[in-house]
Amino acid sequence: MSETTSRVLQLLGLLQSRRVWSGEELADRLGVTGRSVRRDVDRLRDLGYPVHASKGHGGGYQLGAGAALPPLLLDPEEAVAMAVCLRVAAGGSVAGVGESALRALSKLDQVMPSRLRAQVSAVHEATVTLTSGQQQDLVEPDVLMTLARASRDHEHVALSYTDIRGNVTQRRLEAYQLVTTGRRWYLLAYDRDRDDWRSLRLDRMSDVRALGSTFTPRAAPDAATYVQRAITSSPYRYVARVRYFAPKDVVAQTFSASTVQIEPDGDDACIVTAGADSAEVMVPYLALPGCDFEVLSPPEVVEAVRVVAERLARAAG
The missing domain is CATH 1.10.10.10 (Winged helix-like DNA-binding domain superfamily/Winged helix DNA-binding domain)
Incomplete structure (x- = not known):
């Protein structure tokens, strides 16, 4: 220089x-x-x-402040402090912050000397975060970093994955995009052994490795839509379609976008798709918006609504 x-x-x-x-x-x-x-x-x-x-x-x-953000010069202490904060933010539940923090952390980690990276890991490992209300499924920052870089650089990854039944399989993947719901992180990937797209939870991954080899990107489905469909339907025994006699914006105030799909059905109604392993357990959840609704399918959930309604009527005297 x-x-x-x-x-x-x-x-x-x-x-x-x-x-x-x-x-x-x-x-x-x-x-x-x-x-x-x-x-x-x-x-x-x-x-x-x-x-x-x-x-x-x-x-x-x-x-002064310009029209664009120029590069910043950070001394070692500032770099460590920023990386620690970004790691915490990447695992947080503030809407929109997690993905942005992960992108910034990926850029910072790429140029950070190994001695500073070790300091960041030491601070993170010595820190416990108290979460309120909804349980969060924690993901190791190194897993996030590895998959973020692999998605950006079109790099093959290999990992062990534990499914909902506890079965452990080895996966060889093409990593495409990370999706966060605020509570959980998911990876949209192409499974090379199954020759199909998959949505995988990061908290169920272990031994995540970037292999160094790269792939030519395929025409991928929309990551947010694919993951939402996967987490609202595929894991459950019963998947209900319910018409609510209220606008989509009103019903959406009750349900989380990470747990249901909501489609408009005209100006004053909408269709909600939601899943559960118990039909009767689903009934009070479906009643949460506080407006009239009808279950379109499946018959098991229709019958569960009738049974629960009769039980509530008896309880009311």
Whole structure:
């Protein structure tokens, strides 16, 4: 790295560390003249960094906000702190934050020295997060990182997978996209041995390995739609289709998008698809929106609604 380039990077780090610097302070820190500072400031501006200059008491050089986010320079302590926060955010339940945090963490992890990566792992392993309300299925950050990079780089992965019945199988996959529901992480992948698409839960994976070899991407289904259909229908014994006599937006306020599918049925009705292993257990869940509804299928759930309704009528005297 040339002396000028090194000095410009050092200047950028100083401007990012404090709100305002005088020209004299910067020249003293960099060991150059005020003229050299002005030239280096111009170089930063040419690279897209909005460096503002003001005169008078309290004036100086200040790094401003631009139309685009330029690269940031982080010292080792800042890099570790940011990576720890991103790991926590990636496993959180705030809508939209998990995937964004994972993308940022993937970029940071790619360039982070191994000694700093070890510090991040040590802090994460020594930290326990208390979750409220809904149980979250925790995923190891390294699993998230491996699959995120494999999806981005079209890299083959291999892993062990435990299904809902406890059976363990070895999977060879083409990783396409990660999907989070806030509570769980899923991977949309093409299973090379089964010659078909699969939606797999990350918390059921172990021994996840990127193999180094790459694949040519196939025409993939929409990840969000595929995963939603898989988690609302395929794991359950009974899959009910229910018409609610209320607009889709009203019914959606009760149900989570990760547990049901909702389709509009005209302006004042909608169709909900939901699954469960017990028909009777499903009935009070279907009644949650607080509006009239009718079960379209299957017959077992229709009969369960009748049985539960008669039981409630007897309980009401």
